[in-house]
Amino acid sequence: MTDFTATRAAFDLPDGIVYLDGNSLGPLPRAARERVAREVEVSWGRMLIRGWNEAGWMDLPEVVGKKIGRLVGAPTGSVVAGDSTSVNLFKALTAALDLSGERKVVLSDSGNFPTDLYVAQQALAALGRGHVLKIVAPEEVDGAIDETVAVLMLTQVDYRSGRLHDMAALTAKAHAAGVMTVWDLAHSAGALPVDLSGTGADFAIGCGYKYLNGGPGAPAFIYVRPEHAERVSPALAGWMGHAAPFAFDLGYVPADGVNRMRVGTPPILSMASLDAALDVWDGVSMADLRARSIELSQTFIAEVEARCPQLTLASPRDPALRGSQVSFAFAEGYAAMQAAIAHGVVGDFRAPDIMRFGFTPLYVGLDDVVRAAEVLERVMGERLWDRPEFKQRAKVT
């Protein structure tokens, strides 16, 4: 049985805050603070260039990849960490296209995180081979998978509604039609059980700073199905993905397996923070996490609906169809969320009217959920969202 009291104690959370925004930026694990301080003081400050060997910097992308792999059902050696989520999506999409022959359609949906669509639009234009990006509604994806499609590129959990795609079913249908799959696990990794091996997903990428708590802008990760890895000729190549980076040969020879998806020198301080943050997951069962996540989110929905008739559930009601977040729609959602934040309940807002709350059992408990509903009841009952100080928009919303 997972000890969520112990995981909660592993985080340094500000007093008096209910933090329901870990789906956007995970909070600070105590071990990450200590690790970053040590990397700066000892590994960089004292070892200097020897840090690459003696502090293990060279192997960090694999070490971190292995830890993430356990959380997403990927075997050792199939995941590496580094670069941003967008850059990893570019790597995965171009690799998938390279393996998919002459078909010209990349299929995605309008619930995808927009940056994924930007990556695809610009990558397809740059490749200049006549690929088109076909964007359908999330519920139309299944019906749009056919033998014209080269690559199915989806984010498993919708960033606004939390709606969950059925990765196993869609991947199976894609494979039956000869379609490669690229899954974005930004809101899945660390949020719910994922079985990359079992579903047969071809490529996957994901984020280090949301449910994995690696710190702001922590490196992302990429998974390549082992049977594909040796066939991938990366569009984005660099010395860290070379078979012999320190031979300094003029010709590119890809490293074995997924290591060829490494490119340049990774940001070590951010990577070390993520590495330490992942140790919080030792002993956490993903099944326990999922059960707790559902308990938290179902309780939240029930409490909010009982207290706040002004708010409309914007997430699937069935938890089996939902990731680990819950959204409510409200026309003045931006101001309402600012008011909630001012009263100690931190969620976030996504245009046009979505109030978004993430449920992260590592450090959020039932008491937090009830308190969040109480604060929302006050924000609604007292119309705090109508106060001018809560309506002023910040640069980053």
Place this chain on the structure above:
Amino acid sequence: MTDFTATRAAFDLPDGIVYLDGNSLGPLPRAARERVAREVEVSWGRMLIRGWNEAGWMDLPEVVGKKIGRLVGAPTGSVVAGDSTSVNLFKALTAALDLSGERKVVLSDSGNFPTDLYVAQQALAALGRGHVLKIVAPEEVDGAIDETVAVLMLTQVDYRSGRLHDMAALTAKAHAAGVMTVWDLAHSAGALPVDLSGTGADFAIGCGYKYLNGGPGAPAFIYVRPEHAERVSPALAGWMGHAAPFAFDLGYVPADGVNRMRVGTPPILSMASLDAALDVWDGVSMADLRARSIELSQTFIAEVEARCPQLTLASPRDPALRGSQVSFAFAEGYAAMQAAIAHGVVGDFRAPDIMRFGFTPLYVGLDDVVRAAEVLERVMGERLWDRPEFKQRAKVT
């Protein structure tokens, strides 16, 4: 007059070490240590998601870009920081090709850092438009610039020998032939005066962790000549380079100017470290830095040649033709460098036989240079390089 005593005091260097490897990894600025601790403890730990606004994370790529711009002769708004050097080279090369019409040749040289050639090889293959990478000897570059060339892609300072390309002359010749230029400033930025505006360079990229002292794997930077920036349609696009990242529109619209070269969420801890490290450059004149660099390197050459007849200078003797590093060739160079390191003089080794020493006036003085020569004299005179403990190769050399 630049106060190099003050800049030296800004670094936390281990006692008893002469550090001549700042061209590979700059040492720890005291301000970077404090800044990283604050970002972890306060911005991440206390502000949590508000850090994007309140700690200025959103603007860091521009803020850091502006500081770097001053060191490389680039106007405000023409440089952004983020991603690795290799990823930025991919962005610059694909953008340059996109602006260069139907020509098919990318010209580079065999003295380029190999990762640059890997980036180009794989990018050209992915683009699939019949571009070829033509690699000539460094001294043949000038003669190879003609009207068949689309893009001239060079690293200004040779990573092994320190040989310096004449950026102004080669860029002028390239432009006369209608050739776009992409300059890698990995061993130039912070090493010597660079005038991107004055030379008319079209694109440039560089490294944050060498002479800029941003920490291991610190983010890199990219420069786009302002007159090109609005015409660039990035191959590698993401939400941070969108005109309105938080509108979450499904269609990509590039941000103004060089900001479109931003892609995903940058690694904030590593970026903040670089930001703080760059403040050491306040009040540093690049002309003073260059004069001091030449004094250090000329002294080093004279001292080593007087003491170590076994070592052969592998860098240009004329400092005007050299960056801020000096190399000596020696068949047992790997073991000799290990022996020097064991005696407190840290340089590095590059295959097959190059002992490489970087001169970084911010924290290296004439006393260090003389001591380094004394240690090398002992390594050579006592044949310390012949001891088995110094011959064993580490993973990262």
